[in-house]
Amino acid sequence: MSARRIRISLEVNGEPVEAEVAPRQHLADFLRETLGLTGTHIGCEHGVCGACGVRLDGAVVRACLTLAAQADGGAVETIEGVSDSGEIADLQAAFEKRNALQCGYCTPAMLLSAQELLLENAAPSREEIRDHLSGNYCRCTGYHAIVDAVEETARQRRGGPA
């Protein structure tokens, strides 16, 4: 049966969530409007700017290109979740120290993308960092400081000097 309202149950930042959604609602709006998780930002709503990045079942995806209904049965992690758990505290500290953000609008998804890279590649080159972040638009920084902060976090995680 197809329907205009869909019941979904999923896990968001480790907590079970049950909701009824309109099929047309994308995951970013669901997180922001229904759950109040406004750290997930909306920049273009057509999948290009990367501001709406969240983790779905462990992989960073565009929340504006994922229907909330499609997240049924899944596990979503947002910037609020990874902040509260402390998972990316070192990356956040490196961003702060390096001023790798200005307006902060791209930052939550930028952090999630960077963390995804660091989990896959413990010693990424600057070029690899730029490549992995190439789908996350930042109008403020010019990217250099972001690359520095990610590189620095990788070095520290490998046991290098702070």
Place this chain on the structure above:
Amino acid sequence: MKAPEFDYARPASLDEALRLLADGGEDARVIAGGQSLVPALNLRLAAPPVVVDIGGLDPLRGIEAVGDGLRIGALVRHAELARSALVAARCPLLTQAIAHVAHPAIRNRGTFGGSLAQADPAAELPACALALDAIMIVASRSGERRVAAQDFFRGVYETALAAGEILVAVEIPALGADRRFGFAEFSRRRGDFAIVGVAAAATKSGGRLASPRIAFFGTGDRPQLARAAAAALDGAANDTNTRKAAREKLAADLDPVEDSTASRAMRLHLAGEALEQAIDALWREAA
């Protein structure tokens, strides 16, 4: 920028999916990863009455060896394909091409079948399917049919998929140990759709390249085989005259359109450059 209203269903079996799709009529749409459909919905460029989510259909997942070839489920995500050792071993062209498909977050969600069914003429994977002579496995309520890649792509966002049909898997035929590949793409920025690109395959045969298949994307309304250029390369040695001859044939093979991204002359020129890079890669691999 919010999608118009539509009905949604997430069937648990292929049969159910096919029935829902058939019930939904001409304008019903299938969603898998959603990386092409959702932006179209958000921009209100698409307004289907019903969207059938095939994301729960386990038989459409997985990459398996079939004989010396491969069967790639329609729901295999780009990221999964990129990581697959089997694909890298048997069909490195796909491994190479997938790195050019959009950005990591899109590759984490977008699917192989979705990209082929979307049939964007500037996309990498349809051209790869063409170069690999892939077979599309298409299911409908009346059964399964197999469609060769060259018959599958029909135009801009147009395929041989009829209303009520779902692309369930793609078979890559056995390529042979001597099959070599080349891939080249020019896009303005990393991950952008190509201005022009090429996916090429040829068999190493002594000091020659035999049976080349050269598929361009971004040059027309669908991925296109450059048959005349391929003929010029078939059985020829690695020399500048051959490359020049092959490149000159592109004017006969391709009839690119002018749009706001590039002129016809620009596309033809870049197609020639892409061809030369692909030929270089074929020879490099053949060495």
Place this chain on the structure above:
Amino acid sequence: MTERTSPLSALDRPNSYIGRAVPRPNLGRLLEGRGQYVSDISLPRMAHVVFVRSPYAHARIVSIDAADARKGKGVVAVVTGAELANVCTPWVGVLTHLKGLKSPPQHAIAVDRACWVGEAVAAVVAASRAEAEDAAARVLVEYEELPVTADMDDALAAGAAPIHPDFGDNIAFERRLDVGEVDAAFAQADAVAEAEFVFARHTGVTLEARSIVADWNPGEQRLTVYQGTQAPHMMQNIIARHLGLAEAQVRVLCKDVGGSFGIKVHVYADDMATVALSKLLKRPVKHVADRVESFLTDIHARDHRCKGRVAVRKDGTILAFEIDDRTGIGPYSVYPRTSAIEANQVVNLVGGPYAVKNYRARARVAFQNKNVTCQYRAVGHPIACSVTEGLVDRAAAAIGMDPVEIRRRNLLPDDCYPAESAAGMKFEALSHHAALEKILAMMDYEALRAEQARLREQGVYRGVGIASFIEVTNPSAAFYGVGGARISSQDGAAVRLDASGAIVCQTSITEQGQGSEAIIAQVVATAVGAPLERVRVILGDTDNVPYGGGTWASRGAGIGGEAAWRAGRALRDNILSVAAAILQTEAAALDIAGGEIVDAEGHARIGLDEIARIAYFRPDTLPPDFQAELIATRHYAPRKFPFAFTNGVQAASIEVDVRTGFVKLLRHWVVEDCGRVINPQLVDEQIRGGVVQGLGAALFEHCRYDERGQMLNANMADYLVPMAGEMPDIEVAHVETPTQESELGAKGAGEAGTAGAAAAVANAVNDALAPFGAVISEIPLTPELVLRAIGAIS
């Protein structure tokens, strides 16, 4: 360069935070997704407005049938331009000091005619954005298409049909300037180089789109506006004026802002419609532009075609510049800053770094049926810099001189100040030569040239480009105020000691990520003598901060910072008076350091917390005639110079793939002089961000229109912004020439990066293509343009 005379001023005491790269205090919330952007705000009973927009570049609105739309689910109201005109009066975007500038009245929603694709013709208010969009699609608008004038040169052509018939032509503004003996200079020249430079139209693409929530409360007759804006007091005034309210009835709140760059300093019809709808409907109304709307209605910028000529002698002496600049600004001059400023700036800035006496300029600003243009980061600078530096490079090529050498011979000498440019710009003190020598050392110019020559033999085409520039910062009232706009050129700061001994500063500048909060905290902490972590900054609320201009035109640090400095010093004096009363000594014998009152020997005598406790809770213990004043307010506006000009130089190293036409950015360098650097890291990141906006213009960004006035790439897949993958690392260094006009000595730094980046890249590309005899005078430098220039395609 000029040095401050005093050996150790209050600015560089041992515990000074001035010049230190301290982290910004507001980053924690942004890093955790706990910022509050306007798009995050939701109020009880809030409705969402969506605009029905004209699909035609020029059309008469014959009729609007909203009956079907009104039946839509969730619909609150459908409102036409005529209906809204009863609530909100139209405006005219002119300034009196831009003589002759004309523009017709513009309504919040078009009343009888749409003049560009995207102009709103009706508003639909509904319970949700999605429902408003559903209903908007059901509003039936009958249009009668009118002739479209899209191209600026068509608009300017003799006999062109005027878009606004009452004006008789399409010239919104024209300026001519003729200084010195230009014709004689060209007659005496050994060589003349000329080109027509073409600058594509582009836009700001803030990642958070324009957003506003307006909340009219009829019970208290007050309108509260949450807006991502750079100028809250300007908006307060304008909203009040056009809604017929007193300013005191309007409160503008500006919380976190997802990027602005000048995009969010203008008055948008959508915003005025939203506040008017809130008043009309007596409930909160929200508008967040979607990305397509942003491309169609956020102000665009640039879109200039500028003919330029330079006269040069064989010895490298530049004798004269001459330019003829045209620009198209859309159908209206934008309110209240006008759309003539960019062309005016081009006239002001061309030739600015050079000791050239002869200069002729003409600028024409045309109405056309495209989206409006207005001030975006580095207004006019990239055009002036690209024209000037492009001409200087062409002059050098014409006489066979190295591009560095010709600059050495013509840049204003570092010891010539105060000086004035041919265009009449007044320079207090600049450092062109020091900056040039510094950048040459940073980039190792000679080594780059050697590498270039070596690679060229291998068929690899690299290029090096240099661009010197001047930058307008700290604008005085000469920018807008003298033209009649109620845009404050002064800023205020109120600094107080709270009851716990912490410091609170309310400032009229705003934060959009530059680091306003951080630098104000650093300035105040240093001025008072308090630890940085004990200083809190409040901004972005017209109810709670002193009156002031906000943050735009690189004025935050130089003007807002100076006000904060003076307020902080005043509070320090007041605190010392209290301390002196308590300690029964002279205030002059005391100082504040690290939050403690210290004596002449530096010994701590009493803490700020104790001062506060006594002053607030035990004033009975103070002398009977003594009243503690633990808040101090100061304002500051620059008066001696219309602008605090800064200067700098950029250099680019690039490689052109001559087979594909692709330009790869290898490295980029900047040396700039913004005077006193308050926080070097923030300045460097302002510059890097600005550079990348300039690099976007150089290679990618272009609002493409067809002859029907349709924007062809109004989405982020087709409008190419610079992304991490294509951008280079950017090295930044400084020369510091503080302005003597203020105690703090800070000038601005926000425009510098954008000002010179495209010029450096364009010069580098032409340097790389020199062996082909190819010269390109157009940006963005697309691969196709490169291939055409070298004859690879035709």
